Amino acid sequence: MSVIGVLLVRYRWILILPLLIYLFIFFITPLSRDIIVSLWDPEFTLKHYIHFFTEPVYVMVIMNSFKIAAMVTLFSLLLGYPYAYLLSGVSDNTASKLLVFVILPFWVSLLVRNYSWMVLLGRHGVFNMILMNLGLVSRPVKFLYSTTGVNIGMVHIMLPYMILSLFAVMKGIDRNLLKAAQNLGANRFQTFLRVFLPLSLPGIAGGCLIVFIMAIGFFITPALLGGAKDAMIAQLIEQNVSLMLNWGFAFAASFVLLFLTIIILMIYNRFLGLDRLMGGSEK
């Protein structure tokens, strides 16, 4: 073996360096710079953070972000659970057909999906046209620019994540356990409630976590489908940067958001283990 060959085997970890250097320059450095800017103005101060948590408008935005993220998580679970349940119970062939409805939207541009909901939900949109033509309503229903609109759009985007997390766990549930429960006299409802549901809990936890984390930092959908009342933290950050040029405050707000994300992840890691979530790329 050549010298270079030996070195390559011995020091294979070197291969990770290009990516780590890249991340150091474009990830760690900018984020560290942010912390400094958010804390020094022009000398050490916590005013941006205090401002963020005391100004009533901002407190409302934080509360609203939590509320919307929680609603989206709940609705995604309610819709995702039956679908994943069906997926896990059918043959592989049928499952791969049913998965098309989950995977295809996942691959379609986020902007396209939001735009479609605007077309569907708008004042003169498809739903209102159908409802009015059928004579069910006399005036257009306000779906768009409302919390309803944000929920419909965001659940649509989050549902694939929820279904895939649930499906991954449900697929691993030993079906013999269900048969055993039924042989022991449980009816189908009891079997589900006492055996299947508890076994699927890791999937529920994982799905809810990933949906909640993604939802709380969401920007595009609330901006396009929501009204002024539905503003979330990300929009607040964007406005402070692009309209008010209030960097210190925007960075402070983005750190609060980052911090929230990390806390939720740590709680999850504590109870369930993070490697389950990361596609298992760590052994």
Place this chain on the structure above:
Amino acid sequence: MNSADSKSFASKTDWASLLLYVACGLIAFYMILPILIVFPMSFSSAEFLTFPPPGFSLKWFQRYFSDSSWTQPTYISFQIAIMTMVLSTILGTLAAMALVRSRFWGKAAANSLILAPMIIPVIVISIALYGFFAKIGLIGTRAGLVFGHTMVCVPFVVITVSASLKGFDETLEMAAMICGATRLKAFMKITFPIIRPGMISGALFAFIISFDEIVISMFLCGIETRTLPLKMWEGIRMEISPVIAAVSTLLICLSAVLLIFLEIIRRRTQSTISG
């Protein structure tokens, strides 16, 4: 015995299964509806969006292809997506090989760092890069956009390549070298074919994520540069013109093509492994 069993099972639970099927049908409809609706809208002859469309027309596609304020951003988006795909695939594949096939101090931390941009809200990354790039003069440049997009694309390459490396028996490479292959040859003949499907799916992920990326682009594009999603974003906020429906139709077709491509790779990999 067996058939009688399943028969009584079926008759007892029919209504519950029926309810499940109906619910799942509605969920599938909810998932697919926004994708289907843009097709009739984009072929509409109306001057503004109405449903049902009054007639068939290709004028919105013509308008898209003849308007440089649409074709130029499309071209830029393709350029950036391809460059991002190449950079992410190189960085991600090398890192995955180190992560799966060697042990080193701080490996778990490095792994978390690499995957972090996938979980962290993209707005946080965007404004951090915006502030940083404004200082070093990368706003509005293609390089800046590629560096920004790569961060959110790399984790997907690392995950797909790691997955394909996991089942790989390293002694195969050793065996090739014992049989006289050089290190490079052993890599090209043994390792590369095994990680290739993972690299290709990772690369496709990187391409489509970069091509659709909007939030990072919104901050890093500056005043003059426009990517396709950014142009759409501005178009949607001003007026919901049917040109956007035409662009959406094209984007859905692009996604479908990439997805089919990915499925072909997956099937081919499976058949080589099992047969």
